[in-house]
Amino acid sequence: MDTLLVQAAKATPSPEGRSHSGETNPQDAPTLSLVICTLDEHEAIGGVLRELDQHLGGIRHEIIVVDDSADSRTADAVAAYAADHPQVRLVRRYMASGLSSAAIKGWDVATGHILAIMDGDGQHDPALIRSLLEKLAEPDTDLAVASRYLDDARSGLYGLRHRLSRTGTWLTDVTLGVPLADPLSGCFAMTRDWYAHVRRNLSGLGFKILIDVVASGARKPQAAQIPTLLRARTGGESKLDTRVIIDLMALLIEKRTQGRFTAAALMAGMAASSALCLQWLALGVLLKLAAPLWLAMLLSASVGLAGRFGVLLLTTPRSRRPANAHQLLRQWRGFCLHRWSDVPLNAGFAVALCLAHCPWPIAALAGLLLAESRYHLGGLAGVKA
Structure with missing residues (x-):
């Protein structure tokens, strides 16, 4: 700034x-x-x-x-x-x-x-x-x-x-x-x-x-x-x-809480929780429809990422929100560029856990946590959600 x-x-x-x-x-x-x-x-x-x-x-x-x-x-x-x-x-x-x-x-x-x-x-x-x-x-x-x-x-x-x-x-x-x-x-x-x-x-x-x-x-x-x-x-x-x-x-x-739970951590937790809930919902529906496991994981992780972007928009000050479809698309592209690793890491790790007989809700949670760790520890936090 x-x-x-x-x-x-x-x-x-x-x-x-x-x-x-x-x-x-x-x-x-x-x-x-x-x-x-x-x-x-x-x-x-x-x-x-x-x-x-x-x-x-x-x-x-x-x-x-x-x-x-x-x-x-x-x-x-x-x-x-x-x-x-x-x-x-x-x-x-x-x-x-x-x-x-x-x-x-x-x-x-x-x-x-x-x-x-x-x-x-x-x-x-x-x-x-x-x-x-x-x-x-x-x-x-x-x-x-x-x-x-x-x-x-x-x-x-x-x-x-x-x-x-x-x-x-x-x-x-x-x-x-x-x-x-x-x-x-x-x-x-x-x-x-x-x-x-x-x-x-x-x-x-x-x-x-x-x-x-x-x-x-x-x-x-x-x-x-x-x-x-x-x-x-x-x-x-x-x-x-x-x-x-x-x-x-x-x-x-x-x-x-006298700073034990910071506002920044709460915002990050809210975004991750929203993404996880949407991923669980999409994954449950896709598996119910007999979609292949790898495809269900990829699509549900993508839905979760889209939900995270929606939370980002809601928590962005009104003066900095996109004013038209072109700005919205540009912001979405930038968001995906910074979070590119989320979907393959999330879905890939979750599929591996499911093949090891891990229940799919826990596998999806583990996949999301891995992607989140990669995002922050890998220095890719240019856009915070």
């Missing part, structure tokens, strides 16, 4: 602002570093930056926009605004996705004493940031969150999105016991000390960065909350899709 830090006006801090250890010199650092993660939000980001300029008057701050858009429209809008506002910085990421990893990238290059985040689509009221700073001024407070559901059950969302949000909040509370009314909030601020405390354990998975920040410490943070409702989006579109839901579930399991 190539990362480009684009200097907007005089945005990049001078080397004198950092000590030899890489830390920001306290007297040169701004009070606030606000990260805004964007994905195709060129219509909204200019208005968000203008509102922030009105509400952050008198506060020494920097705004770091981390853009994952495929085109340059959002970056161009930020650069145009930054030309007259040197406190605005732009980080463009290529072939990367996910709000959590983007937020971490922004905080890693930030220089402020307080680190904050909000959306770039206009749903978060910029006036919230000053209120969050006031909460962090209270003694021993590590984290301040703009929480939906703090005063009532409203969120500013409607229909399915509201129900999914409430379900996600309930699951997080049950799984982790996070002491927040809205652990899925995308608008919050924290002290630099708390970020340093959790940084090494952050997974950077998905879009729910607050869960990562709260659940990655050796202790629970001392948190303050302010009530909020989401406003109407002024640009971009909802990022909610199957990948967001899967990422949330994997993140909750990783944090609940």
